[in-house]
Amino acid sequence: MFGFDAAHTRFDPRGVGMSTSNVGSMVLKGTGPTGGSIQSSSPAVATVNVNRKGTIMVFIGSVDGKLYAFDEFASGHCMGTPPSCPPAWSATTGGFVESSPAVVNGVVYVGSNDDKLYAFDAAGVTGCSGTPKTCSPLWTATTGAPVLSSPAVANGVVYVGSNDDKLYAFDAAGVTGCSGTPKACAPLATATTGDIVESSPAPAGAVVYVGSNDNNLYAFGLP
Numbered sequence: 001m002f003g004f005d006a007a008h009t010r011f012d013p014r015g016v017g018m019s020t021s022n023v024g025s026m027v028l029k030g031t032g033p034t035g036g037s038i039q040s041s042s043p044a045v046a047t048v049n050v051n052r053k054g055t056i057m058v059f060i061g062s063v064d065g066k067l068y069a070f071d072e073f074a075s076g077h078c079m080g081t082p083p084s085c086p087p088a089w090s091a092t093t094g095g096f097v098e099s100s101p102a103v104v105n106g107v108v109y110v111g112s113n114d115d116k117l118y119a120f121d122a123a124g125v126t127g128c129s130g131t132p133k134t135c136s137p138l139w140t141a142t143t144g145a146p147v148l149s150s151p152a153v154a155n156g157v158v159y160v161g162s163n164d165d166k167l168y169a170f171d172a173a174g175v176t177g178c179s180g181t182p183k184a185c186a187p188l189a190t191a192t193t194g195d196i197v198e199s200s201p202a203p204a205g206a207v208v209y210v211g212s213n214d215n216n217l218y219a220f221g222l223p
Contacts, residue, residue: 031082043060067118145164
């Protein structure tokens, strides 16, 4: 997810292939076209179980209102030199997607400017069909304003900020507080700040931290 993990440490325990000794030799490996500009949405990279095989996927939002999922670049379906890689699947929301997606336990979560948080099957199987493949959400959750904040998931809870000045907490599994067809989820909890919350929350233990446009950092936790 944004910053690699719920605490946004930006640390990948698997290690990285580039370092100070070889970064100067990097070259373009490929591009993945979207239908609109990519603004504040940052890519999330995760290994996803696709057809019983661990596949590296890259997820990113676009101002065309869609979430895009790309296979590992330079894979077999990419064309040209350098390769141009079409998305493995895409999903339409009701507004710009400036939120950065989070991928946890095979589900990708992302906010949209249509006031909603979305959850999709990261593998592009459940709720997905067609050529090119498009996916419908596993569930959605409505806040009181656009969601530019990037969700963070910890201990089965997905946290996200909203431009209605609040931090929201939802059941990441889409069970508690969720009902209907298509499935919609009510918040497990909300917390109010003094202005819009574009900041991305960082859960740590029994506390979740988030910034607000009222010039304050907030810490919410158990009594």
